[in-house]
Amino acid sequence: MDYDVFIAGGGIAGSTAARFAAKYGLKTLFVERHKTPRNKPCSGIQFGYFEKMLGVKVPRERLCNYQLKKIKLHLPDGKSFGSKFHMLNFMRKPFDDWLNIIAQKAGAEFLDDCICQKVEEKDDYNIITLVKPKQKETFEIKAKYVIDATGLRPKIRSQLRPQDTSSGSEGGTLNYYIDGEADLDPEALYQFWNLDWGNAMFAWIYNKTLDDGKDYWVVGTGGNNIDVQEYQDRFYNAMKEKYNINGNIVKREGYKTNMDMYAKDRVWLGQNRILMVGDAAGLIDQVRGVGMDSAAMSGRIAARAIAYAEKKNKSVLEKYTKLMSRITRQTIRNQQRELNVHKSNEELQIYMESTMMKMGLKMVFQALLNKFRSGEKQYLLPP
Ligand SMILES: Cc1cc2nc3c(=O)[nH]c(=O)nc-3n(C[C@H](O)[C@H](O)[C@H](O)COP(=O)(O)OP(=O)(O)OC[C@H]3O[C@@H](n4cnc5c(N)ncnc54)[C@H](O)[C@@H]3O)c2cc1C
Numbered sequence: 001m002d003y004d005v006f007i008a009g010g011g012i013a014g015s016t017a018a019r020f021a022a023k024y025g026l027k028t029l030f031v032e033r034h035k036t037p038r039n040k041p042c043s044g045i046q047f048g049y050f051e052k053m054l055g056v057k058v059p060r061e062r063l064c065n066y067q068l069k070k071i072k073l074h075l076p077d078g079k080s081f082g083s084k085f086h087m088l089n090f091m092r093k094p095f096d097d098w099l100n101i102i103a104q105k106a107g108a109e110f111l112d113d114c115i116c117q118k119v120e121e122k123d124d125y126n127i128i129t130l131v132k133p134k135q136k137e138t139f140e141i142k143a144k145y146v147i148d149a150t151g152l153r154p155k156i157r158s159q160l161r162p163q164d165t166s167s168g169s170e171g172g173t174l175n176y177y178i179d180g181e182a183d184l185d186p187e188a189l190y191q192f193w194n195l196d197w198g199n200a201m202f203a204w205i206y207n208k209t210l211d212d213g214k215d216y217w218v219v220g221t222g223g224n225n226i227d228v229q230e231y232q233d234r235f236y237n238a239m240k241e242k243y244n245i246n247g248n249i250v251k252r253e254g255y256k257t258n259m260d261m262y263a264k265d266r267v268w269l270g271q272n273r274i275l276m277v278g279d280a281a282g283l284i285d286q287v288r289g290v291g292m293d294s295a296a297m298s299g300r301i302a303a304r305a306i307a308y309a310e311k312k313n314k315s316v317l318e319k320y321t322k323l324m325s326r327i328t329r330q331t332i333r334n335q336q337r338e339l340n341v342h343k344s345n346e347e348l349q350i351y352m353e354s355t356m357m358k359m360g361l362k363m364v365f366q367a368l369l370n371k372f373r374s375g376e377k378q379y380l381l382p383p
Contacts, residue, residue, distance in 0.1 A: 006143035008116035013278025014149030015099035016299035022107035024307035037097035041255040076345035152257035154280035173222035180247010197235040287334035
């Protein structure tokens with residue numbers, strides 16, 4: 001056998017799985033299709049508990065200049081509420097690069113510019129076909145366990161379950177990076193819940209530091225089964241007026257998924273010795289508005305399940321499913337509460353007003369309990 005564990009994808013879930021697998025003494029290879037450091041369209045915002053999930057503190061130089069200290073939430077009727085909440089704010093390029101590096105330092109082997117092409121299951125191992133396009137090289141490796149951490153266009157999952165993905169696009173997001181002035185607080189995350197501006201989750205504004213070390217306003221939104229550009233145009237024009245945003249768009253960033261976000265079995269953890277983690281497992285949560293926490297948790301837990309299965313000669317999928325049960329339950333429950341269940345902004349307004357108070361209290365309570373929980377037992381927020 002070449003490796004105990006092979007991981008496709010060098011994002012949050014892949015690098016976290018690789019680092020923990022190596023720490024458990026498993027011979028591990030993880031590959032990333034892009035040359036690293038690579039860009040990844042993402043708001044790059046997480047709660048403080050993310051460091052506990054990763055099991056390591058994020059170095060200051062991997063974070064944006066402004067860290068976020070408050071959330072400003074806007075309801076469809078224009079009412080707004082603010083609350084203090086500390087959040088990590090980073091760009092995925094430096095952040096994921098750091099995760100790649102610390103996984104290698106823990107002992108995992110890493111190849112960038114390397115595409116996982118296909119996986120063939122044998123009785124007690126898997127044959128993985130890898131392609132290095134620049135070198136025009138195709139080669140095979142053998143690994144006992146495989147982890148698919150290829151994100152929202154999941155490579156291995158689409159091979160095993162073609163019904164879960166389409167050849168086109170099922171949804172996407174758009175971000176504009178603006179160089180200029182605005183009547184906005186760079187330490188706040190602005191969330192706009194409004195069906196005219198996005199049907200997947202809230203539309204957003206926040207401040208971000210790009211590679212040049214300068215700070216930019218980011219205005220963006222997302223949607224499922226729709227033309228995101230239309231939502232983005234409407235949202236951007238409204239925000240320009242509301243906050244006197246005055247500057248040039250220096251970067252436009254889009255992202256598309258081919259997964260059906262409304263499918264009943266979107267959350268799928270794998271088969272036999274092949275485990276799905278992060279977005280590839282369908283764990284992105286549009287109600288919570290995040291996915292990096294469940295990506296890190298699932299990567300870490302997948303590594304633990306493999307270490308356990310190896311030691312005890314037990315089914316890895318059974319162990320992984322058991323350890324993931326709270327996260328999968330929460331994600332599936334939230335999927336049923338996604339924005340598309342509201343037919344109008346009036347309905348969304350009533351729903352938000354009736355749940356906000358309870359949600360806020362639960363959030364404070366679970367955030368407090370999380371301080372005493374271990375990295376793998378963190379309760380995903382908002383609850
Ligand atoms: C616009 C936007 C904003 C978001 N904002 C937030 C946020 O603020 N906070 C938050 O928590 N979450 C956010 N999310 C969700 C978050 O980005 C994802 O949940 C998270 O990145 C999932 O991590 P992952 O490791 O599963 O996948 P990814 O981070 O997507 O990593 C997958 C990796 O696999 C690689 N890959 C793909 N195919 C192959 C292949 N065949 N071979 C080798 N490598 C391959 C990809 O290049 C990629 O690097 C946002 C998402 C979007 C689209």
